[in-house]
Amino acid sequence: MSRIVVHGLEKSYGDARVLERVSVTAEPGEFLSLVGASGCGKSTFLRILLGQEQQSGGVVVIGDRPIVPEPTPQRGIVFQRYSVFPHLTALQNLLLVEDFRSGGPFGRVFGARRRRARQEAETMLERVGLAHARDLYPASLSGGMQQRLAIAQTLLGRPQILLLDEPFGALDPGIRVEMHELLTELWNEHGMTVVMVTHDIGEAFKLGTRVLVFDKVRHDPQFPSAYGATITYDLKLDRKGRASARDVAEVAAIVGTTRLDSAIATTAS
């Protein structure tokens, strides 16, 4: 397992600075929740950790080496949308992991290996409650089922670091609670480092071992995009679920959420 060290990270798109002076160290097995106002650069930060985008300045080190500037199996990702492959059934989506990993130039495993992969995939489908949907295409799965499939697929890749970008943002509240349980279980089982972006502060405190808030500290009224966001608040929760209502309120105030009541309610429970 490898720790993530981010130091002095900076990201600009042309003249617009999105992130600046972002520094954070995540120990192996930590569960980081990232919150912040919409458009402040959380997804950008995650895309840099993923290797899908490159920083404009600063360093990102994973383990003992600078980050590889392209996505690799070391880091798994679940997006809010487009997280599974629409042209493959649920089972095929999971089989694809082994196909990509050890399928050689055909991108497909055969024979005994395929049977083993199939078994593993079916076990995983069972695990996330999708056994009945194994032969359905994602288009005919509900949003919650698609995200469960996406998480299952990503975990089959056994990443050391799991990146989640508002993975439950499009789901109904009831389904969301279900997904929280599933994610917590899988995280306890696999012990990977998790970095999750969410706009739901309750979710951030409920799941994370640590809550990071992204916010702009400097403002230029003439040129709003002159300064970027940085980490303004870094709260370690001594084991999960023990955030005080004051902490939650403080974070909520920074993020400017209108859902403070629900946030406190979720964490308190």
Next chain:
Amino acid sequence: MLARGIGAVQAEAGANTASPPPSVPKTRLRLINARVSRGGAVLLGTLPFAAVAVAYLSASAQRLAVNANDKLLPSPAQMWSAFFDLATVPDKRSGDLILWADTYASLVRLLAGVGLATLTALLLGIAIGFIPRVRAFLLPFVTVVCVIPPLALLPILFIALGLGETAKITLIAIGVAPVMVRDIANRVMELPPELIAKAQTLGGNSWTMVLRLVLPQTMPRLITCVRLALGPAWLFLIAAEAIASTEGLGYRIFLVRRYLSMDVILPYVVWITLLAVATDWLLARLSYMVSPWAHPGSGK
């Protein structure tokens, strides 16, 4: 608010059980919302065909009544007999059944040309759409080639490649390939970056991603591309055959034009239309078979 809503629904339900439901008031729906029944759709769809047929038959009957030897608007019987002869009576000189020899020659050219274009579109389109270096190298070129009118190239092709099959097949391929290449490249570039990133986190490399992600996701669009390209392909085929050929559907039409043989030309046009409709239908079926995921609500 919610309670009131439920109350209202219950009251309505109560009213429904107590007295017979009031008949739905006939309201005039907006044009865009007025639905068409199945039978209605068939009827409406048939109407234009029927109108053309009736117009032709009456015009033809009128002309033939004035002059029984009129060649311009032959009667259905005359057309059928001419068409039937071409299909069943061997040609005196060559011994061929002309209709089938023409159809075969034309379809081979069409298939070869469109097939070549499809292969090019698949290879170049995916390479341009997926690999930034190839895109930088070839996209400007393909974009320019796209706007050259292919028929203007026809004389060049005949001069360079001779009057044989090669020139005709090349014309069809050159005529439809550039647009197909661009379309496929666009489709590949439209693939959600999330999916491409995810594939890489699962261990995909450039080649295996082409096989397992890009190719299958491009297939429905490729087939649509071919369906759309068949229209221009027929145009180029007939143009090439009209200028230099010894057999083929287009050749025949332009040959018999000299004798004003509308009794051959018209059935040939209908025949070409039928062939085009049949190929289009087959390709649509193929798309359903190859990419069932892209056609939700069809089977499964």
